[in-house]
Structure formats: structure tokens, C-alpha cells
Amino acid sequence: MAFIEWNDTLNTNITEIDEQHRQIVALINALSEAVRNRAAESDMKALFETIAKDTKAHFETEERLFRMHSYPERSAHAELHRQLETQVESLSSKIRTGAMPVNDSVLLFLRDWFITHIEGSDRLFGFWIQSRK
Template sequence: MGFFEWKDDYSVGVKVMDQQHKRLVALVNELFEAMQRGSGNQGAAKVLRGLLDYTRTHFRTEEDLMKAHSYPGFVAHKKQHDDLTEQTMDLSKAAQEGRLTVAIDTSKFLKEWLATHIMGSDKLLGTYLQRKGVG
């Protein structure tokens, strides 16, 4: 069993969001596996850079959808994205500088953040978008 298993319950009913969420889940697993292998800070730095890049792409996709469909929860949702981006930038920097001491905890943090965000804010957004005809 993987560290972070995708479950159907995570689906928000909007294809592009689900596809990107699955890729993020895979990247969090990659980070965990790199740590299990003992890849150290260099391994973590590499995966975290990729994760940060993809996270930005994904958040941009969601924010563009919110704007295009006048989502009323835009500001609060974007704030969550911005906070996570900032935290991931700090983690990535720490890994690059060899200061990331508990990378397993980093995987757990990202897993929990993503699962909670999907099940809360993204489900709400997904329901809203579906009502607007986005599937």
C-alpha cells in the first residue's frame, strides 16, 4: 500500500481538478519514497522543486476557473493556496540548504494538507463549478 492512496471520495467532479490532484498525490508519494530510500536533503530538494512547480500550475488552473465563473469564495480559497505555496517554498529552500531534518514529516504535512484541502475547499469549488456546467 502506498503512503498516500487516491480514493474516489477525493473526486470533486471536475475532470481537470481530479487529474491534477492525482498528479499531486503521486508527487507527495515520490517525496515520501525518496525519504524512505534515504535520499536525504538533495533527494527531497529535487522532488520538492517539482512539487512546487506543479502546485503552482494546479493552483493557477483552479484560480482561473474561479475567476472565469465568478466564484464567491475566491479570496479565501486563494489565500489557502498562497499559504501552502509559501510553506512549500520554505521547505524546498530548507532542503536545498541541507536544513530539512524531518522530511518524512514534510510528506505527512503535505499529504494532510492536500487531503483536507480537497475534501473541504476543493469539494465546495467543484460543486459550484458543476452547477455552472463545468465537468
């Protein structure tokens, strides 16, 4: 069983967003496999950096769509993105310097954040878009 199983409650029904979410979920699942298989630390660091980079790019995509559609909740939603970026940057520097290993707590943090954020915030944007069609 995958660390994060995709299910319908994760769909926003906005193709571009759902594709990026699936890609990030696949990367988190790959990181989980790497931790489970005790992969080389350098491989896990590289995977973590890819997740951080893709997440940042994904937030840019969402915020571009918010602006394009004049989404009323855009500042509050973008603020949640900034908070996660700050947390990921702090984790990233600890991981890079070896002060913190890539371990289960990193994985649980990523999984909880993404699931809570997709279900609690990204889907609201999806529903809002649908309601305007």
C-alpha cells in the same frame, strides 16, 4: 500501500483539477518512496522542488477556473493557496540550504495539507460547479 491512497472523497469531478491532483499525489507518493528507500538527498530535493512548482501551477489553474465561473468563494480559497505557497517556500529554502532534511514531517505536512484542502475546499468548488449545470 501508497502513502496517499486515492479515493472518491478526493474527486472534485472537474477533469482538469482531478488530473492535476492525481499528478501531485503521485509525486508525493514518489517522495515518500524515496524517503523510505533512503534515496540520494539531491533526488529528494529535486522531487520536492517539482511538487512545489506543480502545486503553484495547479493553483493557477484553479484560480483561472474560479475567475472564469465567477466563483463567489474565490478570494478566500485563493488565500489558502497563498498560505500554502508561503509555507512551501519556507520549507524549500530550508531544504535547499540543507538546514532541513526531506523527512517524514515534510511528507506528513504535504499529505495533511492536500487532503484537507481537497476535501474541504476544492470539492466545494466542484459541488458548486455541478449545482449550476
